[in-house]
Amino acid sequence: MRTGGAGPTLVLVLAVGVLTGTGVTLLLERSLTRILLGVILLGNGVNLLILLGGRPGDAPVVGTGAPGDFSDPLPQAMILTAIVITFGLTAFLAAVAYRSWYLSGDDEVQDDLEDRQIVRLAERNEIASRDLGGEGPGDDPEQVDPGPARRRLRRPGGAQ
């Protein structure tokens, strides 16, 4: 893939663009399996992008040629690390998708229940818990904690 030092090959640039574009599109789906595929494509796109950052050239092994002709080994080392990490995370995501399918019958990412509840309350113009006035749990607005008052009454000479 040497291009005479003129810069990256067009094929690589296009591959990065296509992989990233498809990856992002798939990430916007609801199904975890598609998201998983999106993550894989996006990860590969990013890895190729890193490869583009280094100089192209011969295999960077000392003793096989002039150091000036070597490609930059650092991006390749970084990609190796990144591939391992992406692989691990992908495996975990696959496990989550399978578990989700196992438990609920599909692998769609669901809305947050609590969020929906609060939206519903907001539509009816109500507040989250209707006890701001200090009313008790039994929906009785007068029922503040009766304990201290009772203790006061029990104290000898406490109640006038």
Add this chain to the structure above:
Amino acid sequence: MRSLVPLPVVVPLLGAALTLILANWPRAQRTVSVVALTANLLVAVLLLVEAYRYDPVVVQVGGWPAPVGIVLVADQLAALMLVVSSAVTLCVLLYSIGQGRGETSESAPVSIYHPTYLVLAAGITNAFLAGDLFNLFVGFEMLLAASFVLITLGGTEARIRTGSTYVVVSILSSLIFLAAVGLVYAATGTLNMAQLAARLDALPDGVRLGLQLMLLLAFGIKAAVFPLSAWLPDSYPTAPAPVTAVFAGLLTKVGVYAIIRTETLLFPGGDVSGLLMVVAGLTMVIGVLGAVAQSDLKRLFSFTLVSHIGYMIFGVALSTAAALSGAIFYVVHHITVQTTLFLVAGLVEERAGSTDLRRLGGLARITPLLAVLFFVPAMNLAGIPPFSGFLGKLGLLQAGVAVGGPLPWVLVAAGTLTSLLTLYAASRVWAIAFWRAPQLATAEPMVRLPHLMVGATVALVALGLVLTLAAGPLFRVTADAAADLRQRTPYVEAVLPGGAR
């Protein structure tokens, strides 16, 4: 002293390996974890003393010299973060041991809790110590992979549902970060932060801004800054209490730390301070408005967590020495207090069977100790004098006033409003869960809270109070750290003694 620097990463990792081997001996597992994290705390304190009194402590891993090899740098900011994070992880570990996490039970099976927790601790310390961008990425990945396991612990339906959101968002932010790392390397030919500090300055403005925004986007997702924060309140609350606590205290702060590092060392000059200020203001106000609407204790605290990230971003955006010092102080304060509040929420759940405000009442009479443990950090979070929250907010607001101009003044107003609304949210919890007629969501009238859980929470509340009492010396350290961050030379010279090329 140098040989100490890698220990906060190596010791927890070795501990993780050991605890994995000792999977069938829970008692030995617990001992190993506690010893490893205690050692971390001691090392971190030593490093902080060294970095404060002398220079940043730098170690070149494997003896490879700086721009080529991996460096670990413990400057004052990193060492301070290490101390706080080690103290908090140790307390949360003790709490989880008290709760019986790690032993086989329905919601927390298998003995993977301890190894994963130690990997999480190693990832956090590695991110703080990293001297190059790629190592920072690796640190993030370590803590993320561990956090994925912890947030889906037990694999129940609710945890898988919320965990999948968290996993996908985190992976996306990592990929953005990785792409930014690749672009930074393509533009400058290095990833060593000290060398980048010199080389990024020479780049054309457009390229520099692009790289900066990309890194900020990646870290912004991790730090849960407003338009990128929606994942956090949905995913944190369902995890086990100690897990949520350590996530809330530390994971977002690692993102904030990365933002502070990039904005001071790599991209100084405040090109994006206007943007950061707008984002900070929105984070504060919208986050706290979310908190006001919630009816579940853990969700409410998740929203205050998002909201108070705004204060730190505000300090970074102002980028004066006083503002950075205030931001660092606020990070330290907020790690402690937010973790404490989540631990208290866990105690409430243990005692009363739920954290839903609609099902709780009268806890102040049933368990007075729990009421005190909630009240102190809640008032601390809201910024009631004389607590450290008040001092941190005061430092930041003063820095904002000193800078002047329309946007900082708006931010000062937003910060005050957020503080008041936090107080409102906290006192609402107090009035409903602690003050009204007693009501418990559990059928058992007397649940005894394990001593170790209560003890760990008490220790963290006490740490919050110590931060208040020692605020003077602490502000001296943060001011010194902020001055070093703004100068950049102490860091660069410590890493590259021969000067950056």
